[in-house]
Amino acid sequence: MSDTLLPLLVALPLLGAVLAVAAGLASERAAAAVTTLVLAAQTGLAGWLGSQAVLDGPLSVGVGGFVAPYGIELVVDGLSAAVLVLVAVVSLAVLAFATEDAPGGTAFYAQYLLLVTGLSGMAVTGDVFNLYVFLEITGLATYALVASAGTGRSAVSALKYLLFGTVAASLYLLGVGYALMATGTLNMADLATELAAAGYDSPLVLASFGFIVVGLATKTALFPLHTWQPDAYADAPDSVSALIAALVSTVAAYALLRLIYTVYTPAFFEAVPVARDALVAFAAVSIVVGSVLAVTQSEIKRMLAYSSVSQYGLVVVGLAIGTPAAVFGAVVHLLGHAIMKGGLFVAAGAVADLTGARTVDEYAGLADRFPVLGGASAVLMLAMVGVPPAVGFAGKWYIALGAVRAGSWPVAVVIFASTLLTLAYFALLVERMFVAPASESVLAATDGGRDGDDDTDALGPSPPSASRPSRRALALVVGAAVVAIVLGVVVTDLGTALEPTIDTLLSP
Amino acid sequence: MIELLTTKYTYLVVVALLGIGAYVMIESDNFVKKIIGMNVFQTGIFVFFISSAFHTAGRSPVVQSGGGGGPFVSPLPQVLILTAIVVGVSLTAVALGLVVRIYERYGTINERTLEEVRADE
């Protein structure tokens, strides 16, 4: 019975987008309200369907009554359920911050919901071409959201992202084309058997794999295909940065995982080991170079962006290694990274709103003035570094365990080293925040307001207008920190929930 | 399996389109030209799909009453490409919108010039 509700996961936000536009005719607030409602409903729906999928096994439905493999199939298994819930929850949470931070406008909310549509669609679809469509919907919404900052920079970054993203999606489409030529089907489950029939070493299959991986790797922003990402993250509005940093690449990486294991299946890697080696090498390089680049950034959001390059490298390494532990680790890190990075971008946004500080140096002394915000950010950063018991550790543990069990020693070394690489840039920031003398911007933000007089807010100079972070931003950052730790603690429960899915995924 | 050999010339066209598109995107400093390049690139892919659907002596896949009438060209790629074209058009629209915004801000749509302008920011 719940199967039939699956299309709602896509339809609801899509419809919501239309509604938001309509409501926006009345007022911007109404659009925001509609968006909130829709996302809340989406969260509930995702949660319910997700739990069904986890408890009772995968749900699937053929859209419009066409049965698979001829029609478009929507599938929710444990993995996509997790991603769905993540998308819904994060987008709802970030919306709280977006309503007070973003440039607003009805269009913004419509784009926001459109993005959720695309992401949810990518998560539930069981059809490779359908995936392309959702990929492009996601892309379109993202480009628009990045540009919604209204600045020239954001427009340039959005354009860069657009061109690059489109080419990447086109490559993916090309890959789909090769697969189609090889098999004549687009359904993922069907492709799995047909590709095997076509022979994994046939040029068509190999070509399809190559194009698809390169296309999705670009969307995931692995080095050196990441070049769109720092610009986009840095120039987007802060709430958008938070949203896309948390979700867009995450879902792209999910798609990569889905394609590799549902479509190509582990047997493909068995038959074509070079494919796995390529992916592992690619991702390992990404880990190292991303971190190095992050260390060299002076701007916070760019640093966080490069950090993502590195972290997704870790995720992809995990999924490429392909032992159950490693894949589970990749999923954990995927989810955890979304929470942590989202929280950090919200924090960066809140800080910028408060003090105008956007560079590492300007962060000096921040924690003395905003102890809770600083503390929660520090927790998130340390979680990302991999300090237990936070989720960053859990993901790394499983990935490392998988790498060691698979005997891929160089990769294991890189994985372990990634802790230090991550530390390299975050420690720098923590040090600035906690033990450096306060920078001018931080001082300016709190001068006069420090004595606890709320009235002075109104008198302050315009960009740093408040003397303490907004409740919502604070709640989000603290919430992210808490979730990052809780996720780490309950990781074994997550493991139990996802185990059947991953076992199915990895069964040859 | 679709026979590669018979479609080899379209295949060359595809490669040419992809190459041209990529080249324009890489080499042209003009944003609008880049967008055109992107369109050319996408078109190459469209052609690739459509040509893959070709079947010697195939007919358009309209099933006559009572069935039969084949062989048909494969209808599936054509459907897909219809969708892809729509996507492409939307992308082009958004891209052009962004170019307009850039022009408003910086007074140029040339990437090199833009870099110089932004260097002074």
Next chain:
Amino acid sequence: MAASPLTALPPAVLVLAAALVTALAGRRLGHLVAGLTTGLVTVWVWVAPAGTHLTGTLFGFDAVFFQIDPFSRIVGLVFAFIATAAIIYSWATDASERQTAYALTYVGSSLGAVFAGDWLTMVVWWELMAVTSTILVWDYGGKAVRAGFRYAVLHGIGGSLVLGAIAWHYAAVGSFLFSAAPGGMVGTIPQVLAAVGIGVNVGFIGLHAWLPDTYPRPHIAASVFLCVYTTKTGVYAMYRAFPDGHLMIAYMGGAMAVFGAGAALLQNDMRRLLSYHIQSQVGYMVAGIGIGSALAQAGAFGHVFNHILYKSLLFMTAGAVLYQTGEENLKYLGGLARKMPVTAAAFTIAALSIAGFPGFNGFVSKGIVISASHYTFVKGPLVVGEFYTLELLLLLGGVGTFLSFIKFGYYAFLHGPYEGDPVTSAPRPQQAAMVLVAALCVFYGVFDGALFGLLPFDVTDEAVVHHVYHTYTVPHVVEGLALAAAGVVGFAVLKKPLSKIGRVPDVDAGYNPLVFYGTRALVHGVTETYAAVDRAAVGLADRAAAVRADPSLLSRFRADIGGSIFILMLVLGGVLAWLGIV
């Protein structure tokens, strides 16, 4: 053995407690308490029956905290007695109660070491003795401090060697108890370590330089304490380590007797001269231990007993002179016999005792050792008539002793009139202490049987010793007189050249710079190496930071749109090539 009144308060503990009281009680009362306590301990040692002991566990090992046997008794007795005399002397020489308290801790730890019934207990006290004696030296301040530090380091090394010896010994035996290994140290390594480690304390040649370096520097009363305990505890420990003797040790003892006396002859500083004589005299004891026969050991321990009496007396007299004149260089003294008659008399008695002149106690015990070297030891490579190698060395040491004490006495008390500030006689209490000890020197010289009664072996009993010893035989007295005559003649001959000799460097003039500069080189080498590595690492980090500080360095590598797509195409090509398609 169950706790009894005799074992309830071991002497060491009693003395340490007294030290605490002394430090707090003020000068007069403090010295009184100190003197009474050591006096009491003297009596305690005297009356406690042999075999009195206290067992227990120390740090988890079986231990005998103290035990009385003939060897420990004689040493403990004289230790406690001389402490009493030295405390009287301290009180008379304005020593602070703090210094005397330090001295008491030193006395206490020495007593602890001597009465210990196992190696672990002994080494605990042994180390404490090193610490307390160091503090006693330091207390005087000034030059004594650095000397005390050198002393501490050297004794730290010696103590470490002893620790090592005991550890090895334990590995072989499985117990620390003396009773578990009646033959002393087991195995070559422990024996070498023990010999060298204890050798630091007893002043083996080459390891002795701390003696003349340290003892002349502290307070004069402190010197009286110092000259007694460290070296003699060493002799005692040497016996415990080598109860059956050892050839090399015996010869080392002979060499020390000669070397110490010879070096003493060259000295002009009174206490420095006396310090070398400690080495020389300890040489006789070491020789006795090394010979290892009952006679020799009896002689060695008798000599310990006598030596403590006269050597402390010598330090007292030297101290009295120093106390009155403020001068310790023999070159600037002289003619004091008239001004300080009691001191001069005490000195004379002590000098005759140490030189082994018939009728004084040194003659008795030295005679036993020399006799043992003749009758119970190998002949050795050098034989002159009836005299064997070791015996010759010991006799030669005797001549040197005569020589140097004639020098001391001549320059201090006889030679010319004293030209310094007016000098009065030593204070009464000082005199009392000196007379008390001097009387004993004579007593044990005349009534040699009293001494024999204290010895661990009865040297007059044929059943016990290989060769029955008689003190006053004609050849022996003649021998003593001949040595004295040789000394007088020798001094007459050497007086002139000796007076021209300045300060003679000892081995420490070699090893001190070697150790010091060697350590400095090592320290610099190590620290600079590490600093260089550290600098390199930090420099690397700084350079990385510089890259961040200067974004323009990186912006060149930032890809624009065209570049990005170019890279994408390259990667695509690369991947396809890797997969083997293109």
Next chain:
Amino acid sequence: MTDIASLRPALAVAVAAAAVVPILVSARRPNLREGWTVLAAVGSFALVASMLPGALDGTVYVADFGPLVAGVEFSLRADPLGLLFATVASLLWLVTSFYSVGYMRGLDEDDQTRYFAAFAASVAAALGVAFAANLVTVFVFYELLTVATYPLVTHDETPEARAAGRKYLAYTFGGGVAVLAGTVLVATMADTTAFTAGGIGALANADPVLARVAFVLLIGGFGVKAALMPLHSWLPDAMVAPTPVSGLLHAVAVVKSGVFGIARVVLDVYGVDLTSALGVGLPLAIVAAATLLIASVIALRQDNLKRRLAFSTVSQLSYIVLGIAVLHPTSIVGGLMHIPAHAFMKLTLFFTAGAIHVETHTDDISEMAGIGKRMPLTMLAFGVAAAGMAGIPLVAGFVSKWYLLLGSVGAGQTVFAVALLLSGVLNIAYFWPVFYQAFFESADDHDAKPLVEFSLGGESRSLLPAESEPDPGTVTDGGHEDEDDHHHGGPPAGGWEHRGWRGGESTWFMLGPILAAMTGAVVLGVIPGTAVFLRLVKVIVTAATGVAV
């Protein structure tokens, strides 16, 4: 041994950790805030102590919290080895709590709330390390310990402190990574990481090369905090932290967590037999022996007292490692005994250094001549502890070193015995000048320090200035100044004033802890068998080696 389910180990950790919250909340009421610290210290010590009798009888208290990651329980287990470390850490935390009050208030430091909160968190993490029942749980607390101590290291917020903090993080997280890697390898080879007395059996069947690699990783990782050379360099730099931190954390809790980790790895993961069979004990012992000698040599040259103490710590920690690495039951007893022994002694030493800093703003040894007049009790405590460091009997250091010596001789590894003895002499060489110049030299006439930098036989110096102002560049206290005492280090003009033996030299908040720590060191040195540690150590070693000692 019988396992009993009990929350006590977890509570001991939780009490310390929970203290963070009220401490932060009562930031504006210092007395209340310090009250929380003391309360938590008393509470966690009481909890730890309550488990001691059981531990001696072979009872192990276990608190199990379900899986941490797949196949690994998050579990706290108060076995004898864990209790050894926990007792030392929690007892000395109590002592240090009082001292911290005296120190921080004496200097009127900034950010005292953060300081006390981080302190409580650090101790909680250290207790967690002590009680962790498997490698993964250890790793969790090991990393948290790093994080919790970071604010303490950088407390001064000076560029120097920040640099030290960076180094600290880099080294200790580096170590953490190695531990993690080793843990993963062990988990892969043995399918468990739970500590087992005598070693995890399954490891014996593992590929020896991998087993060795994992051993090296684990030891290297823990070796960072244990300051094994060449991984030690963070420790001297971390001395910019306030002295109670240097005392408790960088001489007891943090560094000992590294040493403790090594003990766990050798005794409870690999086991003595396997360690020996793999041939990894000897290299470790060589590293430890080299460290203890080289660090002593470096210490000779340090003028800053805390830096000298830091190198001494580096050296002394390697005693422990050496004892364990020699793998002889007696030497292991010695090594483990040195954990409490060194803790008490080094804490005393750091406390005295801090008291001198607070009272006189003097940090350099070369400026301390004659200071015994000013601070007699403090310097006496220094002397006692310094004697213990050199292995002088009746202080704790002798007992542990004695066992070490017996063990290394007994194991036939004589070269290590030589290193131990040599190090004892070096200890005399670098500690005793500090002591003797305090009491037996005076400010106007003393040997220039450090001795090794000046001419043979000493160079006479006077601290009483001909020029009025000493070099202000040596001040590292962040510029806090006593109102009535404006000079920076060294004696005031006219020499040290004389203060008696009745405690007029400082506050009892500092003197009390100093004397308490010193007394602890002496008690351990005189009656180690009665004080609980030696018994505990023997239980541990008997369980780990199967040999009754």
